[in-house]
Amino acid sequence: MTKSITYVGFDVHKNSIDVALADAGRESEIRYYGTINGDLASLDKVIRKLVSRGTRPSFVYEAGPCGYEIYRHLTQQGYDCKVVAPSLIPRKSGDRIKNDRRDAEMLARLHRAGELTPVYVPCLEDEAMRDLCRARIDSKSAERKARQQLGAFLLRSGFRYSGKTPWSKAHWNWISCIKMPHPAQQITLQEYIDAIRSCTERVERMTEQIRQLAEPWRMNPVVEAIQALRGVSLIVATTTVAELGDLTRFDHPRQLMAYLGLVPSEHSSGETVKRGGITKTGNGHARRMLVEAAWSYRLPARVSRRLLERQRHLPQAVWEIAWKAQLRLCSRYRLLTAKGKRSQVVIAAIARELSAFIWAIAQTVPRPA
Numbered sequence: 171m172t173k174s175i176t177y178v179g180f181d182v183h184k185n186s187i188d189v190a191l192a193d194a195g196r197e198s199e200i201r202y203y204g205t206i207n208g209d210l211a212s213l214d215k216v217i218r219k220l221v222s223r224g225t226r227p228s229f230v231y232e233a234g235p236c237g238y239e240i241y242r243h244l245t246q247q248g249y250d251c252k253v254v255a256p257s258l259i260p261r262k263s264g265d266r267i268k269n270d271r272r273d274a275e276m277l278a279r280l281h282r283a284g285e286l287t288p289v290y291v292p293c294l295e296d297e298a299m300r301d302l303c304r305a306r307i308d309s310k311s312a313e314r315k316a317r318q319q320l321g322a323f324l325l326r327s328g329f330r331y332s333g334k335t336p337w338s339k340a341h342w343n344w345i346s347c348i349k350m351p352h353p354a355q356q357i358t359l360q361e362y363i364d365a366i367r368s369c370t371e372r373v374e375r376m377t378e379q380i381r382q383l384a385e386p387w388r389m390n391p392v393v394e395a396i397q398a399l400r401g402v403s404l405i406v407a408t409t410t411v412a413e414l415g416d417l418t419r420f421d422h423p424r425q426l427m428a429y430l431g432l433v434p435s436e437h438s439s440g441e442t443v444k445r446g447g448i449t450k451t452g453n454g455h456a457r458r459m460l461v462e463a464a465w466s467y468r469l470p471a472r473v474s475r476r477l478l479e480r481q482r483h484l485p486q487a488v489w490e491i492a493w494k495a496q497l498r499l500c501s502r503y504r505l506l507t508a509k510g511k512r513s514q515v516v517i518a519a520i521a522r523e524l525s526a527f528i529w530a531i532a533q534t535v536p537r538p539a
Contacts, residue, residue: 179277313369401466
């Protein structure tokens with residue numbers, strides 16, 4: 171005998187979870203179960219009560235700061251669970267009342283109707299690499315901010331660097347020769363310098379850890395393969411794969427482009443067609459990495475010594491895709507620039523097509539276990 175399904179909506183917070191139930195059937199009522207503690211023991215107690223009623227629960231909750239602990243806990247026990255994207259939850263424009271109870275009931279109702287879009291949940295190993303890559307991004311951002319603070323301090327104090335390349339060896343030599351008129355300013359200068367060096371050392375440590383931990387990672391074959399592309403170094407490749415996961419889950423490269431938010435937005439009606447900038451939906455970290463990589467295609471197509479070293483141990487099929495990408499994207503950059511397109515628009519277009527070549531190379535790599 172098939173058990174009836176009870177759709178369970180969770181509104182998850184740090185210390186509490188609001189629970190709502192929806193029985194199968196469009197006209198069945200939505201019941202508010204109540205608020206429970208946010209720990210897994212309290213969650214298991216609710217599950218036992220639901221199962222004791224002879225129903226088969228199906229759970230759903232929004233992706234958020236609490237991560238995927240609940241999802242993994244439920245799926246390990248064999249229950250159906252979905253984590254949904256908050257930005258893709260249908261909402262009534264006239265609804266002006268929002269609280270935890272209503273959110274839980276809404277999730278249960280929409281889950282029963284099949285109107286929710288689940289997000290991709292990475293495995294523990296992939297999420298760990300993603301956390302390390304994001305920590306490096308945060309450290310790089312802190313380094314950039316520290317440099318801006320030092321630059322602003324020197325400018326306020328009347329010191330202007332006349333060289334071409336900031337933060338080069340020559341620039342640091344110039345900074346080390348600066349003597350401030352007041353002891354307090356000299357201390358301030360030294361503290362800013364120490365802050366930059368500390369951030370730089372942290373970035374270097376994390377870069378080295380990414381290099382070491384990427385080798386035993388199950389997705390390392392994909393990381394090595396997409397490094398055949400120009401502009402896709404170890405950090406770009408590792409971050410992109412860690413953020414996107416298994417690229418074979420996308421049936422077509424257009425799905426990957428849309429997931430990255432690199433497709434143009436559109437607001438059309440009738441005979442009026444209006445297209446705007448890219449949607450910027452989905453994964454912003456991976457999109458940012460691809461945009462940075464796309465800048466390398468502004469130069470003529472060539473295989474440099476460093477790129478040749480990355481391609482040396484890769485299959486010929488990967489080489490051919492990488493060279494095809496260079497020929498097309500470099501030509502694409504010149505063509506769009508000649509048409510008078512802004513550089514930001516051109517680079518976004520290059521990044522969009524670059525994601526398609528990454529998808530194509532990932533299809534040639536054996537599916538990771």
